[in-house]
Amino acid sequence: MNxxxxxxxxxxxxxxxxxxxxxxxxxxxxxDPVVANKHEWLNATLFAVRDRLVERxxxxxxxxxxxxxxxxxxxxxxxxxxxxxxxxxxxLGIYEDVQGALEAMGxxxxxxxxxxxxxxxxxxxxxxxxxxxxxxxRR
Numbered sequence: 001m002n003x004x005x006x007x008x009x010x011x012x013x014x015x016x017x018x019x020x021x022x023x024x025x026x027x028x029x030x031x032d033p034v035v036a037n038k039h040e041w042l043n044a045t046l047f048a049v050r051d052r053l054v055e056r057x058x059x060x061x062x063x064x065x066x067x068x069x070x071x072x073x074x075x076x077x078x079x080x081x082x083x084x085x086x087x088x089x090x091x092l093g094i095y096e097d098v099q100g101a102l103e104a105m106g107x108x109x110x111x112x113x114x115x116x117x118x119x120x121x122x123x124x125x126x127x128x129x130x131x132x133x134x135x136x137x138r139r
Contacts, residue, residue: 010051012094017101020048033105042085042112045098049088056092083116 010020025031025044036044064071089095099109 009055012052012092012097014097014100014104017048017094017097018104020051021045021098021101022105024048038112038115041102041107042115045102045112046085046116049085049092049094049098052092052094053088083113083118085116086113
């Protein structure tokens, strides 16, 4: 299964990541690097890492579609994904490269990671989840 067009695969070098982060900041988020705050740099970094993750995901999907295989899905109401940037960088093996790219631009990766919200359950969400689980249990 081939794509009807060609494209350049994003590379994983420090220089390519540096360019990609700056590009995402300017053209996806629409911010000048001179005035961008930490949260905007975080989002630019997330988009740059996401580009590399999406390509891997698409390759995996193509491989599954080309074979007649079954898939198993597991859904758990207790699963919390945590912060996505550090998880994605570790999964791709590019943590140090992203750190180097950001350092070359005068930024600290750990500070940006601290800026990311953890999508965990808050107190209100926990109460709603617990109520929903009780309703499901009683049925």
